[in-house]
Amino acid sequence: DAGVTQSxxxxxxxxxxxxxxxxxxxxxxxxxxWYQQALGQGPQFxxxxxxxxxxxxxxxxxxxxxxxxxxxxSELNVNALLLGDSALYLCASSTVPGxxxxxxxxxxxxxxxTRLTVT
Amino acid sequence: xxxxxxxxxxxxVQEGDSTNFTCSFPSSxxxxxxxxxxxxxxxxxxxxxxxLNGDEKKxxxxxxxxxxxxxxxxxxxxxxxxxxxxxxxxxxxxxTNKLIFGTGTLLAVQP
Numbered sequence: 001d002a003g004v005t006q007s008x009x010x011x012x013x014x015x016x017x018x019x020x021x022x023x024x025x026x027x028x029x030x031x032x033x034w035y036q037q038a039l040g041q042g043p044q045f046x047x048x049x050x051x052x053x054x055x056x057x058x059x060x061x062x063x064x065x066x067x068x069x070x071x072x073x074s075e076l077n078v079n080a081l082l083l084g085d086s087a088l089y090l091c092a093s094s095t096v097p098g099x100x101x102x103x104x105x106x107x108x109x110x111x112x113x114t115r116l117t118v119t
Numbered sequence: 120x121x122x123x124x125x126x127x128x129x130x131x132v133q134e135g136d137s138t139n140f141t142c143s144f145p146s147s148x149x150x151x152x153x154x155x156x157x158x159x160x161x162x163x164x165x166x167x168x169x170x171l172n173g174d175e176k177k178x179x180x181x182x183x184x185x186x187x188x189x190x191x192x193x194x195x196x197x198x199x200x201x202x203x204x205x206x207x208x209x210x211x212x213x214x215t216n217k218l219i220f221g222t223g224t225l226l227a228v229q230p
Binding site for chain 1: 161163164168170219223
C-alpha cells in the first residue's frame with residue numbers, strides 16, 4: 001500500500017523562477033492538502049484540493065497555485081520565486097475534505113516533503 | 120489570528136524517564152485536535168485525533184488528554200526510549216476549516 005509520495009526531494013531555484021512540486025496521495029485517498037514549513041515554524045496551510053478543485057486556501061499569495069488531476073495526484077506551482085519561499089513543502093492526503101468537523105476527524109497522511117531552496 | 124502554542128520548545132530526557140508536553144489552542148469553535156510525531160528524515164505520522172472534551176487516547180507508551188473548555192491537550196510518554204526522539208506536532212481544527220499547526224516540541228531521548 002503506497003503512502004504519499006512527493007517529488008522532487010530537493011530543488012534549488014533562483015529568484016524570479018517558477019517551480020512545480022508533485023504529490024501522489026495514499027492509495028484510496030481523494031483529498032490533497034499542501035503545507036509550507038519554514039525554519040522554526042509549524043506547517044502552514046497553503047491550500048486543499050478535492051474533486052480537482054481548490055476547496056480551501058490559506059494566507060498565501062496568488063503566486064502559489066495548484067492543480068489536482070483525475071487520478072487525485074496534485075501539483076503545487078510557485079511563480080516569481082522569492083528568497084522567503086525557501087522552505088520544506090509537505091503534501092498530505094486524506095479521505096475527507098476539510099469542510100466542517102467531519103474533515104478533522106480523519107488524520108492526515110504526509111509525504112516526506114520537497115526541500116526548496118531559493119537563491 | 121488563531122494561535123496554537125506548544126511547550127516546551129525542546130526537551131532532553133534520559134532513557135526511561137516519563138515526560139509530557141502541552142498544546143494550547145483556542146477554546147471556542149473547537150472541532151478536533153491532532154497529534155503527529157515527526158522523526159528526522161521521515162514524514163509526520165499521525166498519533167491521535169481527538170474530538171470530544173475529556174477524550175483520552177493511548178497508543179503503547181504514548182497517551183494524550185484533551186480539555187476543550189480550557190483549550191489544552193497533554194501528550195505523555197511513559198518510559199521514554201531513544202526511538203521516541205522526534206518532533207511532536209499538534210494541530211487544531213476549528214471554524215476556519217483549516218488545520219492550524221503548532222511549532223512543535225523537539226524531544227531528544229539520551230540512551
